Amino acid sequence: MAPSPALPDPALVVLVGPSGAGKSTWAAARFRAEEIVSSDALRALVGSGPADLDASIDAFDLLERIVTARLSRRLTTVVDTLGTDADRRRRWLGLARDAGLACVVVVVDTPVAEARRRNGLRDRSVPAAVLAQQHRRHAQVVPALADEGWDLVVTVPGSGGDVGSGGSSTSSGDSLSTGADPPSSPASGERRSSQGLRIVLQLSRFPWGEDPRTWLRDVALAADDAGLAGIAVMDHLIQIPQVDRAWSPIPEPWVTLGLMAGLGTGLDLGTLVTPVTLRPAGVTAKAAATLSALTGGRTFLGLGAGWWEREHAAYGVPFPPARDRLDALEATIETVRALWGAGTRPYDGERVSLPETTCYPRPVAPIPVVVGGTGTRSLRVAATLGDAANVPSTLPALDDHLAVLRGHRRDVAVTVLDLPTIGTDRDDTWARVERLRGRSAAAAYAGRTHAGTPAQHRDRYAGLAERGVDTVFVALADLEGPDDLARVAPLAR
Ligand code: UTP
Ligand code: MG
Numbered sequence: 189m190a191p192s193p194a195l196p197d198p199a200l201v202v203l204v205g206p207s208g209a210g211k212s213t214w215a216a217a218r219f220r221a222e223e224i225v226s227s228d229a230l231r232a233l234v235g236s237g238p239a240d241l242d243a244s245i246d247a248f249d250l251l252e253r254i255v256t257a258r259l260s261r262r263l264t265t266v267v268d269t270l271g272t273d274a275d276r277r278r279r280w281l282g283l284a285r286d287a288g289l290a291c292v293v294v295v296v297d298t299p300v301a302e303a304r305r306r307n308g309l310r311d312r313s314v315p316a317a318v319l320a321q322q323h324r325r326h327a328q329v330v331p332a333l334a335d336e337g338w339d340l341v342v343t344v345p346g347s348g349g350d351v352g353s354g355g356s357s358t359s360s361g362d363s364l365s366t367g368a369d370p371p372s373s374p375a376s377g378e379r380r381s382s383q384g385l386r387i388v389l390q391l392s393r394f395p396w397g398e399d400p401r402t403w404l405r406d407v408a409l410a411a412d413d414a415g416l417a418g419i420a421v422m423d424h425l426i427q428i429p430q431v432d433r434a435w436s437p438i439p440e441p442w443v444t445l446g447l448m449a450g451l452g453t454g455l456d457l458g459t460l461v462t463p464v465t466l467r468p469a470g471v472t473a474k475a476a477a478t479l480s481a482l483t484g485g486r487t488f489l490g491l492g493a494g495w496w497e498r499e500h501a502a503y504g505v506p507f508p509p510a511r512d513r514l515d516a517l518e519a520t521i522e523t524v525r526a527l528w529g530a531g532t533r534p535y536d537g538e539r540v541s542l543p544e545t546t547c548y549p550r551p552v553a554p555i556p557v558v559v560g561g562t563g564t565r566s567l568r569v570a571a572t573l574g575d576a577a578n579v580p581s582t583l584p585a586l587d588d589h590l591a592v593l594r595g596h597r598r599d600v601a602v603t604v605l606d607l608p609t610i611g612t613d614r615d616d617t618w619a620r621v622e623r624l625r626g627r628s629a630a631a632a633y634a635g636r637t638h639a640g641t642p643a644q645h646r647d648r649y650a651g652l653a654e655r656g657v658d659t660v661f662v663a664l665a666d667l668e669g670p671d672d673l674a675r676v677a678p679l680a681r
Contacts, residue, residue, distance in 0.1 A: 194340075194342070195292060195340070195342070196290035196292065196339065196340070197264055197290075197640075198262055198263060198264040198289055198290070198631055198634070198635070199264055199284075199289055199290040199291065199292050199339075200259060200264075200265050200267070200280055200281070200283075200284035200289050200290070200291050200292065201215075201219075201264070201265070201266040201267070201292045201293075201294055202266075202267045202271055202277060202280060202281075202291075202292070202293050202294070203215060203266065203267060203268050203269070203271050203293075203294050203296060204270070204271030204272070204293055204294065204295045204296065204326070204329060204330070204333070205270070205271065205295060205296030205297070205298070205326065205346060206270065206298075206303055206319065206322035206323050206325075206326050207270070207303070207307060207314045207318075207319060207322055208298070208303040208304075208306040208307045208310070208314070208319075209296040209297070209298040209303055209346040210296050210298055210346025211268055211271075211294075211296045211346070212224075212226060212228070212268055213346070214294070214296055214344055214346065215266050215268055218614075219264070219266050219614065220614050220615050220618055222618075223258075223263070223264050223265060223266050224266045224268050225251055225254050225255055225258070225265060225266065225267055225268065226268035226269070227244070227247050227248060227251055227268065227269040228268070229268075230246075230247035230248075230250050230251055230254075231243045231244065231247040233247075233250075234246040234247055234250065235247065237312075239312045251267070251269070252276075252279075255267060255280055255283065256283055259280070259283045259284050259286075259287045259289060260283070260287055261287075261629060261630070261631055262287050262288065262289055262629070262631035262632070262635075263630065263631050264289075265284075267280060270322060270325075270326075271293075271329070272322075272325050272326065272329050274329075274332070274336075277293075277336065278336070281336065281337060281338070290339050290340070291337070291338050291339050291340075292338060292339060292340045292341075292342065293333050293336075293338045293340070293341045293342070294342050294343075294344055295330055295333070295341065295342065295343045295344070296344055296345075296346040297343050297344070297345055297346060298345070298346035300323050303319065303323070303346075304316070304319060307319055378417070379415060379416065379417040379418075379454065379680070380417070381649070381679065381680050381681060382681060383646070383649055383650055383653045384653050385649060385652065385653055385657065385658070385659065385660050386417035386418070386658060386659040386660070387416050387417055387659075387660050387662060387676070387679050387680040388416060388417050388418040388419065388420050388456065388659055388660070388661050388662070389407075389411045389416055389418070389419050389420070389661075389662055389663075389673070389676065390419075390420045390421075390422065390460050390605065390661040390662060390663040391407070391419060391420065391421050391422065391444075391663075391667075392422040392428075392431045392663050393427075393431050393432050393436065393665075393667055394436070394437045394438065394439060395436070395667075395668055395669070396437065400437070400439070401447065403669060404444060404447055404448065405447070405448075405451060406669065406670040407419075407667075407669065407670050407673070408448045408451055408453060408455065409451060409453065409670070410670035410671070410673035411453075411455060411673055411676075412451075412453035412454060412455050413673070413677075414673045414674070414676060414677035414680055415677065415680045415681065416455065416673075416676065416677075416680050417455070417456055417659070417680070418455045418456030418457060418458070418486070418488070419445075419448060419455050419456075419457055420457075420458055420459060420460035420488075420490060420661055421439075421441040421444050421445055421457075421458075421459055421460070422438070422441065422459070422460060423441045423459045423460075423461060423462040423463060423466065423490075424438050424463075424496065424499055425438070425466070425499040425500075425502065425503045425505075426438065426496075426498065426499045426502060428496060431665070441459045441462070442459075442475040442476075442478075442479065445457045445458070445459070445479055446478075446479065446482065449479060449482035449483045450482070454486075455486065456483075456486040456487065456488055457479060457483055457486060457487055457488075458476070458479070458487055458488035458489055458490060458555075458558070459489060459490045460490040460558065460560065460578065460605070460661055461490030461491055461492035461558065461559075461560035461578065462489065462490055462491055462492070463492055463493065463494030463495070463496075464491055464492070464493060464494060464513065464516045464517050464519075464520040465493075465494035465500060465505060465506070465507060465508075465513060465516065466494065466505060469516075469519060469520040469523035469524060469540075470523055470524075470527055470542075470547075472489070472491075472520065472524060473523060473524035473527040473528060473547060474527070474547060476489045476524065476528075476551070476555050477527070477528060477547055477549060477550060477551045477555070478549060480549075480550075480551035480552050480553060480555055481549035481550075481551070481552055484552060484553075485551065485552040485553025486553070487551065487553075487555050488555060488556045488557075488558055489524065489555050489556070489557050489558065490557075490558045490559075490560055490578065491517060491520060491521065491557055491558070491559055491560070491574075492517070492559065492560040492561050492566070493510065493513040493514050493516070493517045493561060493563075493566060494507070494513055510563075514563075514565050514566065514569065515539075517559070517566070517569055518539055518569055518573060519539045519540050521557055521559070521569070521573045521574065522537050522538065522539050522540045522573075523540050523542070524555075524557065525557075526540065526542055526545050527542075527545050527547040528547065528550070528551050528554075528555060529545060531545070532544050532545055532546040533545060556575040556576060556601075557573075557574050557575050557576075558574065558575065558576045558577075558578050558603055559573070559574035559576070559577055559578065560577075560578040560579075560605075561578075562579055562580065562585075562589060564592075567579075567589060567592050567593055567596070568596055570593065570600070571592075571593045571594075571596030571597040571600045572596055572597060575601060576600070576601040576602065576603050576658065576659070577589075577593050577600055577601070577602050577603070578602075578603045578604065578605060578661070579593075579602065579603075579604060579605075580604065580605055581604035581605060581606040581607075581652060581657075581660065582636075583651075586604065586652075586655070587655070590602060590655060590656070601658050602655075602656060602657050602658060603657070603658055603659035603660070603661060604652060604657050604659070604660055604661065605661045605663065606638075606660050606661065606662050606663070607636075607637055607663050607665065608637055608638050608639075608640075608645055608662065608664070609621055609624065609633075609634065609637040609638070609639035609640070609665070609666075610640070610641070610642060610645060610664065610675040610676065611639065611640070611641060611675070612641065612675065613641060614641070617634075617639050617640055617641060618630075618634075618639070620639070620666055621633055621634045621637075621639050623666070624637075624665050624666055637665070642675060642676075642677075642678035642679060643678070645679055646678065646679060649679060660679075662676055662679065664676070
């Protein structure tokens, strides 16, 4: 949720600047009202108004308590005072350090004449002598900041009409403008974002109400309109606790994908991931080959070893030990490839022998096998037998997984599953965090889901692209219907 690409988040942000410099205006354009702790606002709460200096002691008493409480919860806190008190700055810095938050000072610089002019326009202006004293003090404070141990000291101009513009270290603020982004190009066979990523919606929840067919159709059409590269459907028998309640609908994926195939979109369709325990390998090969025929070759197959014992027990499906399931993963990859191969001849492979490989309809294009899992052996299987390896997008674990995968095969294709909180702006993002976080602390949930605007997710995706990631599977914890694709669309541009 960084307020601008150059500012860390969550963070302690201490404003420094004389009266009328534009501190409150700068903060209000970038942060949620609840994130800004302002001595003037607190004076107004405990005194007669923002300029009630008699209320200062009470106001600062509250300010310190609020700053302490917020920082201890690792919540972004913008301290809006003149910022000239070194002891207070040191205390806030210490609290933020203890909480592991980034520490930023924002110096709001406005020419004295301009500050004086604005001061004159105010309802209750600061006496000229006081303002002059503030500017002298400000000039002394600014050089001292460099040695106080802040992670970042940013100077922003407090003047000029455009209060949304950035400063010397910040750029454009968290604008949702898409003007700089090239249009999506659905016509060009393979859909990639301007960052070079394939963005695929992973459908894991299905709040379709009374009309599953319409819901699925509208979500798929919206994903197609948004220029996404595809849709992946989760493959489980009971809704998993990480996503929703056990009694929430979780449809059989191949049937579901069949409906979507009938829509004639440009989306690639497949599963993420199909546990090899649920169906005999050949039946999975048959389903994927059929989908390939129905989509004109736009099909992929996600495969994993399976992990959720409960769904197996409930459906009377054997759930062998991990070692056997991983053996089955290897054998499944071999089997599906054998059945998708040309002709009908007998197959005698490393792990599998088949008397014939008669599989019609045949896939009309190669079906990439995306192997999911982060265990040592899953990663090896993915790199050596799969067409792509799917791992979580979370850093720094992703870098470890990439190193392991590339150790097995230098040019392995990597896809990631990303579980972002995407909000249209900072307020919307935070409202979503608050709604979704369950029993997690808000800051922890926001951090885990990289809560932010589409522009901020794009900044993060640039890092994924730099690491050589090919595809991002995006799953929204708050996907309700087709309208939610508007929040994903900017990622695909
Ligand atoms: P602020 O009220 O933001 O200043 O702007 P401040 O630094 O927080 O001041 P104190 O310390 O609380 O007194 C002061 C005036 O300047 C205008 C604002 O609308 C406000 O009336 N302003 C601010 C601009 O005209 N342009 C700007 O870029 C910023
Ligand atoms: Mg102010």
